[in-house]
Amino acid sequence: MIYRDYGKTGKKVSLLGFGGMRFQHIDDHDECARMMVRAAEGGVNYFDTAPDYFGVKSETVFGKGFAELRRRRLPYFAATKTFKTKAADIRREIEAQLKRLDIGAIDFYHVWCITSLDNWASRKRDGILDTFRKLKEEGLIKHICVSSHLIGDEIETLLMEGVFEGVLFGYSAYNFKTREKAFNAVRAKRLGAVVMNPLGGGIIPQHPELFAWTQRPGENPVEAGLRFLWDHGDISVTLVGFRSGEDIECALKAMEGYKPRTEAELEDAKSRSTSSFEGICTGCAYCDECPQEIPIPQYMDAYNQKLLKKEGDAAMKERLGMHWTIPASGAGKCVACGLCEGACTQHIPIIERLEYIARAG
Numbered sequence: 001m002i003y004r005d006y007g008k009t010g011k012k013v014s015l016l017g018f019g020g021m022r023f024q025h026i027d028d029h030d031e032c033a034r035m036m037v038r039a040a041e042g043g044v045n046y047f048d049t050a051p052d053y054f055g056v057k058s059e060t061v062f063g064k065g066f067a068e069l070r071r072r073r074l075p076y077f078a079a080t081k082t083f084k085t086k087a088a089d090i091r092r093e094i095e096a097q098l099k100r101l102d103i104g105a106i107d108f109y110h111v112w113c114i115t116s117l118d119n120w121a122s123r124k125r126d127g128i129l130d131t132f133r134k135l136k137e138e139g140l141i142k143h144i145c146v147s148s149h150l151i152g153d154e155i156e157t158l159l160m161e162g163v164f165e166g167v168l169f170g171y172s173a174y175n176f177k178t179r180e181k182a183f184n185a186v187r188a189k190r191l192g193a194v195v196m197n198p199l200g201g202g203i204i205p206q207h208p209e210l211f212a213w214t215q216r217p218g219e220n221p222v223e224a225g226l227r228f229l230w231d232h233g234d235i236s237v238t239l240v241g242f243r244s245g246e247d248i249e250c251a252l253k254a255m256e257g258y259k260p261r262t263e264a265e266l267e268d269a270k271s272r273s274t275s276s277f278e279g280i281c282t283g284c285a286y287c288d289e290c291p292q293e294i295p296i297p298q299y300m301d302a303y304n305q306k307l308l309k310k311e312g313d314a315a316m317k318e319r320l321g322m323h324w325t326i327p328a329s330g331a332g333k334c335v336a337c338g339l340c341e342g343a344c345t346q347h348i349p350i351i352e353r354l355e356y357i358a359r360a361g
């Protein structure tokens with residue numbers, strides 16, 4: 001395992017981190033705790049969850065896992081988040097989180113999911129920073145962090161305020177071009193940088209031909225996608241949402257056989273990436289509250305196929321019919337209320353795409 005500095009906090013974190021958002025059998029607490037133990041035995045010491053992954057179940061199984069890690073004297077850092085903004089709500093939330101996680105303090109506590117700079121301004125007006133600072137003074141949290149789905153220049157602006165000690169954001173071989181600017185602030189403010197969605201929400205293994213530039217001889221797309229991130233010297237942790245023990249073994253194997261590229265080799269690989277991947281839906285589902293009950297992420301995933309594959313419309317229709325089994329005509333139920341576009345983390349023109357899909361069907 002490789003360990004890197006988490007910004008200027010003095011903490012050394014594992015380059016491979018454990019994300020608690022994808023457990024295959026979340027109700028099997030013993031299995032989930034065993035997965036955490038196996039990862040920790042492999043050297044993973046960064047464990048990230050949230051109060052809304054499988055409801056509160058992910059935090060609950062993390063509590064069981066942490067108790068087991070303590071019993072076995074395996075070191076760990078606990079990271080979680082809050083979407084609350086008002087002092088009393090945050091206080092209630094963190095008390096419940098500490099109980100669920102079965103720990104006395106949270107190492108990395110995140111202001112969760114900043115969706116726009118306006119959204120951040122509004123949370124500041126609610127006094128969120130004062131509340132976080134007070135929690136830190138009281139020793140309930142160790143470091144004040146932020147998680148965001150903003151694009152690179154917006155994240156850079158957010159971080160340059162200098163109020164955070166670390167950041168969690170999506171970064172991978174598919175979106176690195178639009179996220180790279182965030183690292184200007186990471187370097188300038190000496191922040192911890194944790195990246196999520198390392199395989200682009202499945203886009204990378206689903207489209208290996210588009211990411212051949214990441215692959216070196218003998219590497220599969222998953223290994224190549226992870227190692228591409230590990231080559232980035234400003235990344236502290238690459239968070240993988242493990243579904244099963246098998247996923248953990250794959251990631252540990254990728255780490256075991258990892259040979260860093262030189263900077264020149266990395267630049268050469270990046271220069272062979274010809275697609276910008278701009279406008280690709282990441283499947284984050286923040287838009288998924290349509291009053292017309294349109295399954296937006298599924299339709300946008302199908303539209304991804306049109307953007308990514310040379311078969312275009314045919315690939316999009318096949319994805320709708322064969323994978324999602326939803327009719328193209330269903331996209332026509334959109335009444336253009338704009339709710340989803342306001343929530344979309346990637347600023348995708350959802351209404352226009354739904355119109356296109358309905359017409360193409």
Ligand code: SF4
Binds near residue numbers: 333334
């Ligand atoms: S704009 Fe259309 S798809 Fe989006 S929330 Fe409104 S009705 Fe649903």
Ligand code: SF4
Binds near residue numbers: 282284286344345346
């Ligand atoms: S359309 Fe936007 S908000 Fe919805 S899943 Fe895709 S990227 Fe996320």
